Amino acid sequence: MARETARETARDIDILAALERKALWLASYMIHNANHLRESEDGLKVGGHQASSASLATIMTALYFHVLRPEDRVAVKPHASPVFHAIQYLLGFQSREKLENFRGYKGAQSYPSRTKDEDDVDFSTGSVGLGVAQTLFASLAQDYVHAHGLANGRKKGRMIALVGDAELDEGNVFEALLEGWKHDVRNTWWVVDYNRQSLDGVVHEGLYERFVGIFEAMGWQVVIVKYGALQEAAFREPGGQALKRWIDECPNPDYSALTFQGGAAWRKRLMDDLGDQGEVSALIARRSDAELSALMTNLGGHDISTLIDAFTSITHDRPVCFLCYTVKGYGLPLAGHKDNHAGLMTASQMEEFRAAMNVRPGHEFDPFEGLAVPPAQMERFLEKVPFAREGRRRFSSPALPVPAIAPPPNATISTQAGFGLILQELAKGDGALADRIVTTSPDVTVSTNLGPWVNRRGLFARRELSDVFKREKIPSTFSWQFSPKGQHMELGIAEMNLFLLLSALGLSHSLFGARLVPVGTLYDPFICRGLDALNYACYQDARFIVVATPSGITLAPEGGAHQSISTPLIGMAQDGLAAFEPCFVDELAVLMQFAFDYVQRDGDGEEDERNWLRDETGGSVYFRLSTRPLEQPQRQFTEEQRRHMVDGAYWLRPPGPNAEVVIAVQGALAPEAIAAVALLAEDRRDVGLLMVTSSDRLNAGWTAAGRARERGLASARSHIERLLEPLPRHCGIVSVVDGHPASLGWLGAVCGHRMRALGVEHFGQSGSLPDLYRHYGVDTAAILAAAQALAPGRPLRHLRAV
Structure with missing residues (x-):
């Protein structure tokens, strides 16, 4: 039985290695296709981060095809989006058409998106660092749901973030860590893709020790996944410990450069640094240049069995940070180069890569093309992947009835x-x-x-x-x-x-x-x-x-x-x-x-x-x-008035047919506007007062109705258009808001009325309300002065007094 289990495990590792190759190929090729093969209408570089995707291919393969369960949720590092889409394609949740249109209109998105992608995205990412912190707060939300008995029998899942090491420069990540400590966060994994390269260069020396200290201080377990199985085996050979010390002491920039240069460069540098030391020199000599390069880049983050051992070793619900050493661009010709972040493989490099992957022209998107494992065996394996066994994992919950809400009776x-x-x-x-x-x-x-x-x-x-x-x-x-x-x-x-x-x-x-x-x-x-x-x-x-x-x-x-x-x-x-x-x-x-x-x-x-x-x-x-x-006014609303408030505005004082000026006010400056209208009414006919409850919704409705008319629907009218259309063309509008005047300054464009927008354009200072309203020109006198300018007619008797 033990031998059978061992054989099954070895077989699974072989299949996972094949899936890793396929995910890396699909991710790299969809980027190449978008930038070099797909027709371009604008000539712009499409991009796609081949190197940043490659560094996570092994980790994501181990997680999605072996470790994850349906209740687990994942925030994928933004630049690993191509690998994510490739994995979803292999699981049957993404279409070939979307892959071929990666970063195109309605294609697979540049970064995983809950709202724009068709595959099973748990958390949108793209604004670096936010997806990381989101998993911590999602875990707190999950705790809340379970504590309140709302889980409906569902298991708690792990909230997992796949983190680029440069994302840990983001301050919001550490703000979230502290909040998680306060709330005793659970069931949270952050898997750090520690390739020691950032957007424009190489990460500073000693940074990972600082990460370890910070995470442990916040109550997290830190699991360092540094060496792969090849390296661990080499360390057990005579001279292996000397090699291990050299790896541990090698500066980040040097390790990246040697990775890019390859086996011969590794050999020369190792021999220069270690000299003829007998056992370690023999260890190096026993390996060809290709084997030596494979050994030196066999970091823990690129070894499936090592990763699975690390992930499955966690049997508690405390938060865990996996610090996985990786190579940026692993498996690609541009691996390790400090400029590879936004770099793209050339056509010749892609052809070399195609040959290494055994992919025939015309079969680039075939799911099992070029793999040594038979397709039928691959399909049987994929059918049993735990993460995908329940299909898509988006739930729904019925809407809650909303009771009538009455205002407080306070005068x-x-x-x-x-x-x-x-x-x-x-x-x-x-x-x-x-x-x-x-x-x-x-x-x-x-x-x-x-x-x-x-x-x-x-x-x-x-x-x-x-x-x-x-x-x-x-x-x-x-x-x-x-x-x-x-x-x-x-x-x-x-x-x-x-x-x-x-x-x-x-x-x-x-x-x-x-x-x-x-x-x-x-x-x-x-x-x-x-x-x-x-x-x-x-x-x-x-x-x-x-x-x-x-x-x-x-x-x-x-x-x-x-x-x-x-x-x-x-x-x-x-x-x-x-x-x-x-x-x-x-x-x-x-x-x-x-x-x-x-x-x-x-x-x-x-x-x-x-x-x-x-x-x-x-x-x-x-x-x-x-x-x-x-x-507070004492009033009862009709259904129409309530609807107008929700739509964005209503007439507190409807204007008459001969209105020369109307006032539009939003928010706390209503008393000044009401006072100004009362004074204006003594000198001007049919003055109106428009109470704006939402400049946002008024503006959105107006622009949408305009688009509808441009499409041929001549009768389309927005709420603000219906409110302002009865005003005479000579009528002026004075708007006032305790905020930037542009918030309402567009009202004059709705029906072509003259407009004066009052508001606050500069940072405030301390003072009383009368002092500040007068200083910034939003008091009753300022409203009257603006109305006088728009409707010059007879002088306002009250303007000077106010």
Whole structure:
């Protein structure tokens, strides 16, 4: 029986070695095809990172064809995308057509993409380092799902990142490591492709020792996979330990250069450095140049049996970092050259490679072409690969019903406080939506008004932790009780971690089959700190609500460091994110009810001819809120008014047929706009006041309707067009927002009206609201002055007084 098992293992290793060859060939050839053979319409280099793919071919073969299970999830190093697509092709999850169109329109993507690729991508990658950290937060999301009893019998999987060593230069990776330590992260593997080369050169000496220290300090086990089976066998020969010492002491640049130069260069350098030392010299002499080159490049990351031993040795759920020594460009003519990162094999090099791989012309994409193992045996093996035995691994989870949301009854309140009270009311109930909301914040939980929610729903931790202040009977407004059933995940001050966690929680329905509704809060200006991770989350089509508050110069006393200017434009420009900035809390209640439904939608992407928005597709939502308490109107909305708020704007004061000027305001500056309209109405006829709740959705609908008209649908009209078309052509529009004036400055182009956009263009300074509004020209007097300029007629009686 033991002999039979040994034979089966050896047979599997032979098949895995054949699959490694095939994955390397397919990855290299699809890049060559894209750059040298496929017709080019623009003459641009397509690229594709042949060397960076090659360094991971062995590791990915061992993982995907032997080690992984269906419940495991993998973030593939961006530049290893060709190997990933090749492996998916061999498993039957990718098409030949997509490979032939690699990096082309609707072909296999440059970097693995959940939304653009047809094969089984777990995590999108491309923005270097973010896919790495995403696996850590996905593991925390998995813990949350299991702790709350939402796993539906599914096993916990390992969240695995295939990491380029240069990705460990990214600061967000280490921010994530620290957060993982705080939350006792589990079931996380990071497999480092340690080829000691970065984008433009060679990694500094001694770097791996620093990596080991950092990971171990954060509670990770570090497994160093340095030597392959050939090297280990050589070390056991007489003189082998001297060779091992030389390998360990050889500088990274030298090792890379010798790898590129080949066997003769290895022999000369070894003999020069070691001299005639008898046993070690004989060890070297016993090998031909080709054998010596194979020995010296037989690093652990290129030895399947060594890798499988390392991966299968882990029998616990602690996080593990595998530091796998590799050669960049392994198996290719450009292996080891410091310029090989974006380098491409020439046509002659590819023909040499083709001959070495036994691939006949015209059979380049045949799955088993050139392999020594019979195709039938390969097919039987692939049918039994554990990772693929359950087919595609994307789950779905039904949408949760959204209850009616009523605004708080407070006569005077800010939108930030209103948000907290709305969540508090949800927390009191036992509805399905409230039970699936997960809140998170980077150390500003209380100051963003999440405190009442946390008091009722608790903080999440893998183990119960009591509130020391409560235990010691020290009075405190807030109860910080940690337990596996808590619904708030407290983070340190790192906005990158916030958006990566929101991304992981917002993919839970697809990754783990359990729908969560993540809500994250942060200070509005600090969106910019996490912008890369926010973009990454939206690119993955993760679903979440981000509440950014306080915002703008309305946070007057705190000065420029805490006052945001560009964030309304970020909300407009970010794909996959619907941005809202309500003024009154009753508007916020309407919009939050919409948002809880919107983040759960998964339609086909067709535009709604009512507003020309792709609402059935859904997406994430961004609320820009304020700490400014405002007197709240007492009103009941019609269904049409609610719909207009969701679409982006409504008339608080409808303009008359002879309007000379209208004011459009978004957010906290509504009192100034309302006051200006009241004064204007004494001197100008039919003045209107447009309350903009979303410049983002207004602009998106307008541009989409314009495209529809260009396609021949002459009747297409967006919401903002229907609102502004009744205005006389001579009417002027004054817009005002506590943010960059360009946020609303485009309104005049909708129907050709004269336009004056007011807003904040420079970093703020401390002061009172009247001082700052006056300084930046967004107060009532500035609005009146702009209206006077657009509608010069009679002088405004109140302008000078104001």
